[in-house]
Amino acid sequence: MKKIINIALCMIERNDAQILGAQLLSMDFYVTIHYCYSLSELSECLLNNQINCFVFDATSKKYKTLEIVNKLRNSSRFRDSSIIFITDTDKENSFQYFNFKTDIMVPRPFLKEDYALYLSDLWNKQLYRIIPENLNILILDNNPEILEVLGLHMQELKHKNFVTCQSVKEAKNKLIEQEFDLLLLDWDLEDGTCLEIIDFARSQSSSKRINEAVTIVITGRNDVDDIMTLVQMNVKDHIIKPFDYMEFEDKIYYAIERHQRRVS
16 A cells, blocks of 8 residues: 655756656655745645655755754654755765755756665655554663663654663563563673573573564674674674664664564
8 A cells, every 4th residue: 555745845946846756756655746946835835734755955045945954853743754855966065964864865867766765765664653562672781871862762763662671680580571572682781791681582482472572782892703693693683882863763674674574
């Protein structure tokens, strides 16, 4: 079933807007495009529509692009909408737009194959919950500040079913008391390592759910031997500290998607 995407196409050059609009309409979604050739048309569009995706021409001086995007990112109504910036390939300062959590940069000339796959992935994550609501998550890290950051990331993902712990002992007790579907484990802990927790979870013969839980190791290590250890334990996912929200979101999304394909 196709998904519905409302796009505000904010471009001054009408010919460019029509070319890109035609490509976006051919995506595998139900796409509605609101052509906003001026600030007044954009303002009217925002009053009357819930926009999933904004497209801005970063090269246009007539649109106050950065100012508008900053307001959208600070708006409770539009802060989760995707942002696409149109750029010229010869512009050297395109990187500045990533400060505003730009999701995709599309250079001229518009070639659908350059951005379609990434855009489809972005929209799917936007329209569906990245983490299913009934998924129980165990987060283990001995650093309270890291636990706080991970908790905030979970809130960004609109997920509430998670518990945190700071030691191997505490994590084992949680695994005995409750069933979990996703384990986010720091490698180094004061009373052991994540490897001990992985073995413990898989030894819980009474719980198929815990046996099949998705495991993501969070580590400051990037040593080949350590990565090979995870591979030998059939742990396919890890994330290296420090990481940002986008890295975290992608890792969660792909790990859960792969797991659901395996068990379905």
